Each structure stands twice: as C-alpha cells, then as structure tokens.
Amino acid sequence: MSTTTPPSMPPDLLGAAQRAKGFMPHAEGLALFETAVAYGPLGPICEIGTYCGKSAVYLGAGARQAGSVVLTVDHHRGSEEIQPGWAHHDPTLVDPRFGKMDSLPTFRATIASAGLEEEVIAIVGRSERVAALWNTPLAMLFIDGGHSEEPVTADYEGWAPHVMIGGALAFHDVYPDPADGGQAPYRVYQRVLASGAFKEVRHEGSLRVLERTGPGIG
Template sequence: MTGTLPAMPPELVRAAESAKGFMPPAEGRALYETALVYGRVGPLLEVGTYCGKSAVYFGAAAREAGTVLVTVDHHHGSEENQAGWEHHDPTLVDPTTGRMDTLPTFRRNIERAGLEDVVIAVIGTSETVARLWNTELGLLFIDGGHSEHFAGTDYENWSSKIKVGGALAIHDVFPDPADGGQAPFHVYERALASGAFEERRVEGSLRILERVSDIDPLTS
C-alpha cells in the first residue's frame, strides 16, 4: 500500500505530532497512507475528533487525494476523558461550565496546520449525525467512545455507509485484554465476521479493513 505514496509534508507531521491526542506517530503515518489510497474512493470521515491529532494526518491526505475529511464529535470528551479517569486532561475543561470542551483546541490545531479548507468539523453526537448522513464514504475511522455501547453503535450507524472498495479503520484494537479495553476489538471481530470486510493493514493498535462486498455489515 505504501510503496509509491507521497510523504506527508514535514510541517504537517510536526503539527500532528505536537497536537494533544493518543495516536502514536507510526499509527498516524499509517492513517495518512491509508487515507491517500482510500480518499480516491470517496470522502473521509472520522468518529471522534478530540483535539485534532488524527484530523491533521487525515487532512494532509485529503488535500493530496483531492477530497475532504469530515470529523464528528460533540467535543465534551469520551468516558475515559472525564474527571477521575485515566485520560482526563484538566487543561481542556471549560472553566465556565466545568465540562470538557476540546473544540477550541481542535480549531487552533487545524488553523495552525492550514487545513481548514479540507477538514470539516461536525459538532454533534455520532448517532445523531449518522441519521442524517447519506454520502458514501471512501474511509471511515472509528475512534470515538470506547465502551461496548458507543463503539458498537458507531459501527452499526456508520459501517454501511462505506463504499465497496473503501475502508474501515479502527483504533485501539487490543486482542489481549491486558493491553486495553475490548470494545474496539469486538467491533473489529464483528466487521470481519460479517464477510463485508477483509483486513489490509495492521499498525500497532490500528486495523485497516477494506470493504470487499456489498453484504450488509450488520449481518453478523
């Protein structure tokens, strides 16, 4: 997949790596390379924006591929981002409301990266936006809530919107429970069991599956 792909511009690599987030550089590069390929099939969409680290990788690829990234998030943080949880960052709490609010940080990161023309933020819950969404996707990235409920419903609400020949990317896939939560792994298993997807790439906890059939992804 990566043999002749153009490298990500160094200034955008720096922008991505400096943004708050949980995407290791190798996985970020894999997202960029994957989006270069599947961005030519259709637009990119990610569920789970946080502060825009992955959006910079995707935005760089979207510009190169001649498409756009749509990034969907309510910007109040997933369960694991709340106070008292492992991934809580108090600097992202709105002092007026006392709630997590990652939107200002995201906007600054995308502006500084110069990607406002190819990164489109949709502010709302994944479920609500999915009900209104009719455009077929070249790539869907699931990286929102990591509970069984939210990861599962993101798959149920969005997977059928991927074009045949497009891709499903899933982050934080840990086959061994000792390494992390199991909800994304269960989504990964479900996608493969449906017969609609085949695995194309593994990079750390990132899995890339290509949609190879118009079989309903929810059959399993």
C-alpha cells in the first residue's frame, strides 16, 4: 500500500459517515476509506456485515475515488450482540410485524442520503449462503459480521479465498486483550497471519488490514 499522503474524504461523505448509525470509530472508518482508495483500483470491494451502513459510507467514498464498487452482504436480522437483551440492541430497528431486527430500511436511507447508491450495492442474505455462490476476485474484503467463533470463522473461510493476490483483507474488532472485547476475531486474525498468505500492512484501533501475498488461507 502506498505511503504517500493519505487521500482526503469529501466533507459531505465525511458528514454522512459520522451521522450514520453504527459502531465504527471515526479513525478506523477513515482507515477503511484509505484502504478502499488504495486497493479499489484492482477490483471490487466486499463488506461482510452491513448493519445500518456506517462503514459502507467510508468504503463507498473510497470506492468512488478508486473507480470501484462495494458489495455489502448482510441478512439484516442482526448478529447476536444486537439482539434484545444484549448491550448493543437498538429497539428502533425491530420490525413489529415479525418481531425481528431489520436494519435494511435504515441502511438504504443511509446510503441514499450519502448519495452512494451507485457505489454501494446491497446483497441481502446470509454470508455463508452468498459465499458458496461467489466466484469474483476481490480487491478488498472487510469482515465485520457476527463476532463469535462460528460466524467469524465461516466468514473467513468462505470469503478470504476470493481475495486476489495483492488485495487486502481487513478485520474489525480485533482485541489482543480479552478485557477489551471478544476474542474470536483476534483468533481468526492470528490464523490469517500464521497461514503465511497475508502480511499485516495497517493497524488502526481494532481494525487490522492485511495484504495477500501468496496462495492458501490456512
């Protein structure tokens, strides 16, 4: 990845990202934007875990500068940590007709308000189902779906093989210290490094960015 002066995110998109509902810290969001700008010219960008679209705005802004697109995959029924009774639950996202979480309407409003409907494409479905049908090489993959062992592992195993050599794999919520957060993303991140197929190129808060250097994912 280039070590030149980082690109600047346009003020309107910066404001849209900061206003959007979500959990992405601003510094980490800017790192996503810069990574998308750097790797986007190689091909499409894929995000696993859309929620309400906050990180998709950062990625979409980067994709626009890079001449790329973002495909963001989510069933929009919420990962376990945002279900009723959990700390990150938002009752305004519950669809009373079905008694289930539904972040899709909020996501669509977020992307429309940001003016990024041409750059950000929603794929509504479970990550593992979509991954089983996928065959397009990815310039960048951002994994930020469910954070327990099974979904993080499934997202990695299902999607990482599609990252092209020279492309980027990014993980969110990687916490080496258990006191800071759950350990599943950190364990999968360690597995990625141990595979020898990726090298770390950036670390911003809980965001880790790795570049694929060879075959195999481990």
